Amino acid sequence: MQTTEELKAELIENFSFLEDLDQKYEYVIELGKKLPMLDAQFKKDEFKIKGCQSTVWLIPEVAETTISFRADSDSVFVKGLISLLIYVSNNQPKDDVAKLNTDFIHQIGLGNYLSPTRSNGLVAMVKQMKLYAQ
Amino acid sequence: MSFDVHKIRKDFPILSQKINGKDLVYFDNAATTQKPQSVIDSLSSYYQTINANIHRGIHTLAEKATAEYELTREAIKNFLNAESAEQIIFTKGITDSINLVARSYGGVYLKTGDEVIISTMEHHSNIVPWQLICEEKGAILRVIPINESGEIIFEDYEKLLSEKTKIVAIVHASNALGTINPIKEIIKKAHRFGAVVLVDGAQAASHLEIDVQDLDADFYCLSSHKLYGPTGVGALYGKKSILEKMPPYQGGGEMISEVTFEKTTYNELPYKFEAGTPNIADTIALRKAIEYIQQIGKQAIATYEAQLLDYATKKLSEFEQVQLVGTAKEKVSVCSFVMHNIHPQDIGIILDTEGIAIRTGHHCTQPLMNRLGLVGTARASFAFYNTFEEIDKLTFGLKKVIKMLS
Numbered sequence: 236m237q238t239t240e241e242l243k244a245e246l247i248e249n250f251s252f253l254e255d256l257d258q259k260y261e262y263v264i265e266l267g268k269k270l271p272m273l274d275a276q277f278k279k280d281e282f283k284i285k286g287c288q289s290t291v292w293l294i295p296e297v298a299e300t301t302i303s304f305r306a307d308s309d310s311v312f313v314k315g316l317i318s319l320l321i322y323v324s325n326n327q328p329k330d331d332v333a334k335l336n337t338d339f340i341h342q343i344g345l346g347n348y349l350s351p352t353r354s355n356g357l358v359a360m361v362k363q364m365k366l367y368a369q
Numbered sequence: 370m371s372f373d374v375h376k377i378r379k380d381f382p383i384l385s386q387k388i389n390g391k392d393l394v395y396f397d398n399a400a401t402t403q404k405p406q407s408v409i410d411s412l413s414s415y416y417q418t419i420n421a422n423i424h425r426g427i428h429t430l431a432e433k434a435t436a437e438y439e440l441t442r443e444a445i446k447n448f449l450n451a452e453s454a455e456q457i458i459f460t461k462g463i464t465d466s467i468n469l470v471a472r473s474y475g476g477v478y479l480k481t482g483d484e485v486i487i488s489t490m491e492h493h494s495n496i497v498p499w500q501l502i503c504e505e506k507g508a509i510l511r512v513i514p515i516n517e518s519g520e521i522i523f524e525d526y527e528k529l530l531s532e533k534t535k536i537v538a539i540v541h542a543s544n545a546l547g548t549i550n551p552i553k554e555i556i557k558k559a560h561r562f563g564a565v566v567l568v569d570g571a572q573a574a575s576h577l578e579i580d581v582q583d584l585d586a587d588f589y590c591l592s593s594h595k596l597y598g599p600t601g602v603g604a605l606y607g608k609k610s611i612l613e614k615m616p617p618y619q620g621g622g623e624m625i626s627e628v629t630f631e632k633t634t635y636n637e638l639p640y641k642f643e644a645g646t647p648n649i650a651d652t653i654a655l656r657k658a659i660e661y662i663q664q665i666g667k668q669a670i671a672t673y674e675a676q677l678l679d680y681a682t683k684k685l686s687e688f689e690q691v692q693l694v695g696t697a698k699e700k701v702s703v704c705s706f707v708m709h710n711i712h713p714q715d716i717g718i719i720l721d722t723e724g725i726a727i728r729t730g731h732h733c734t735q736p737l738m739n740r741l742g743l744v745g746t747a748r749a750s751f752a753f754y755n756t757f758e759e760i761d762k763l764t765f766g767l768k769k770v771i772k773m774l775s
Contacts, residue, residue, distance in 0.1 A: 256389060256722050264715075264773055288714040288730040288745060309744065310712040311774060 239331045242323040243339040250343035259344055260312070267315030273307040284363055286356025289313050293360055295367040302329045302368045306360070316340070316348055316357055324364060332368035337361055372669045378754050380405040380661070391724030394759045399544050399572055399703055399750035400728050402597045405661045411654040412599065422646055424623060438649055441656040442639070445604050448659050449589060450580040455638040456612060459647055462603035463571050464494040466590035467538070469605060469642060470567055471498035473615045475536060481507035484533040486564075488513040488521050488550070489740050490543040493733045495569045499538060508535070515740065519546040519695040527558060534564040541573035545732040545746065546695025547678075547703030549573070556585050565611060571595050575752070576674060576701040578667045581606050597752075598658035599651035605642075612638055619644040670753045674702040677751045681760045688764075690771055694746045702751040705732075707743060708767075711774045716747040719773055723766040 253259045273292055284291040289310035296303040303325040308314045324332045340349050349357055378384050381403045386393045395403060421430035423438050446454040460466045485499050489512055503510045513526045537559040542549045556566045565587035574591040581589045593602035617624055617635055621644035626634040635641045681704045685691050694705040708716060717729035730745040731738045738745060749763060
């Protein structure tokens with residue numbers, strides 16, 4: 236199984252083939268559309284991470300030593316970014332997720348969506364992922 | 370002066386920028402407006418030539434800075450057609466102005482069981498300060514409902530008014546919908562019950578002719594940064610008789626007449642409400658913004674912006690997927706909309722790739738969004754430096770949004 240670092244490297248490589256912002260965004264949107272929607276029963280307050288503009292729902296699935304997540308958002312673009320974060324975290328050792336470094340999002344050129352000024356709930360989501368993994 | 374948008378655009382250096390390789394299309398004017406060169410020059414010139422603390426020094430620089438600062442007060446007095454300059458109080462902005470009135474006036478004149486009336490379309494800054502003071506005083510907050518077009522239901526407003534009504538706080542033009550409220554009639558009705566009326570002029574002041582005496586407004590608030598001036602400055606107009614009977618809002622320097630440890634007597638209007646060293650440079654630069662607006666003329670601005678709004682409304686209506694939000698008969702140049710199955714934030718993100726800046730979200734009007742059953746809207750808001758070609762770019766951008774997101 237690939238490690239978080241290997242998965243990050245894979246994503247960075249995938250994005251490096253995309254020439255401009257439009258292509259990157261199209262790819263993110265595509266990922267967002269592909270990420271399975273959560274059933275309504277999971278869209279409750281305990282899983283909700285409220286951003287100023289969009290909402291993220293994050294459900295942890297904790298095993299003995301590893302952790303996985305399912306997540307959804309009302310914004311397709313945010314969903315695409317979520318799927319990147321989930322991709323590098325799912326079935327990974329809890330310790331690795333607890334100290335998840337999101338620099339790879341910057342490396343693929345989408346870092347501005349993880350800056351604290353972005354009000355989309357993503358920063359809070361990463362924080363919550365780490366908390367669940369502790 | 371004849372209206373020449375291309376000449377006007379040259380006065381706003383930021384507008385010639387490229388964003389993501391595209392010409393900037395700035396349609397977020399309801400959030401903040403861009404600044405003309407004269408405002409930018411004034412800021413730098415102030416620090417280069419006359420920076421000094423005002424009202425206290427007797428040296429030349431202090432006198433020059435004080436004189437310039439007071440000229441802005443005079444300019445706002447004329448801009449609002451206020452009776453006198455002492456009725457213009459400088460604040461940090463509208464939020465600060467409303468908090469001042471809620472605390473100072475509400476703190477004294479609201480009693481248990483009294484009522485404050487606001488409307489469904491208020492910005493959070495005209496909701497929360499009233500909630501805080503109502504809670505403290507045991508007063509009740511009443512809300513005027515709106516109809517489907519986004520206009521207040523006047524008959525319901527009349528029903529809410531009673532002897533218990535002490536304050537009506539209402540927005541002149543809605544930031545989220547563009548609706549212009551019938552302020553004069555609202556004030557007239559409130560005065561019959563002895564209530565005072567505060568008008569939030571955030572959006573109105575840059576688009577409409579404001580005459581506080583004609584409106585008979587008790588308080589009128591405006592923000593410099595929505596008026597082509599710098600951020601961090603605002604003004605509160607108040608009727609003299611009301612301001613005089615209000616206690617100070619904050620204590621500190623400038624607002625005092627004499628201080629002893631036993632008792633302090635307060636300065637006269639407007640200084641009673643202006644504690645501490647104010648935002649001198651930005652206040653001085655605000656006058657340049659007002660002069661710029663006056664040079665073009667409010668009438669010319671209103672006419673041109675109405676044309677932009679009509680054109681945008683027509684263009685957006687052509688999209689099957691677009692639904693306009695806020696279709697009041699009287700509107701300032703704000704175009705709020707939602708798109709079928711597309712989150713407003715995603716609209717904003719894609720438009721940004723085309724260099725188009727719009728605002729998405731709840732626009733600090735969550736109760737309004739709840740009433741409309743929306744999580745938010747996408748909002749394009751126009752200023753006199755925008756063009757019809759830019760609206761064409763918006764429609765092009767929306768086609769891209771549909772292509773990428775549907």
